[in-house]
Amino acid sequence: MTWFERAEAAERLGDWDTALALVSARAGCYVDADAHGNHLWHMDLLAAAGRFTELTELAHTDVHARRRLNRALQERGTDSALRGRAAAGDRGALYALLRLLCTTDRAPEAARAVRELAPDDAYALRLLTDLRSPSDGPA
Template sequence: MDWFEQARAAEQRRDWDAAIALVSAHAECYSTDHHMHANHLWHIDLLARAERFSELTKFALTDVHARRRLNRSLRAQGMEAVLRSRAKDGDRDALYVLVRLLCETNRDQEAHRAVQDFGPEDRYAHQIVARFRSPSSGTH
């Protein structure tokens, strides 16, 4: 059995340590080898599924894939305060995830305040809030 099959088997068993170790050895972000890049995305996904947020956070400092996956995972885990902290520290993706979460849970005013606090000049963040407030969106 090659490393790929071993990694898939470990993933299916939820043996995160084994799966992560196998995949990370064959992963490279933005590699010209599309297999290495795909393995990088798989590695990031495994870290998120294993809830290894500290490792993801380290990768997120320089890796957009890790940053996005971390923010989605934080949202799924209900870690709104951590998202808010990341947005405060300048993570625009965290801001967008936070604003969507607030809007989707009918907290439009909080969403607006988050944009004002963490990205007052961020047009995309303002667009997210506006989309949820729009009568044509069907949400309000």
């Protein structure tokens, strides 16, 4: 069995330590296509394992960790963590927060977040407009 097959099997079983050890040993951001793919898989494994402390630490310097962390927080409905990251300047976290709030029928909260955190962010404003339904009322 190859390392890849062992890593996939460990992932299916939820054996995160094994899967992470196998994948991270072959991961490298922008090294080559295979290493980069393994790097992205490594980020996915950290999120699946719920290792948000590690993912958060990597997110300080790794754009892929930052994106995966924000997506995981959105998927888990963790609006307070996204808001905190957005308030600290992470625009990706802001956009994930807006998606979360709008898709869970909290458009007024999303509009308030834009006003408080990034009133001049054109993408946030457009995202807010695109995600809101006409019945949500004005921004």
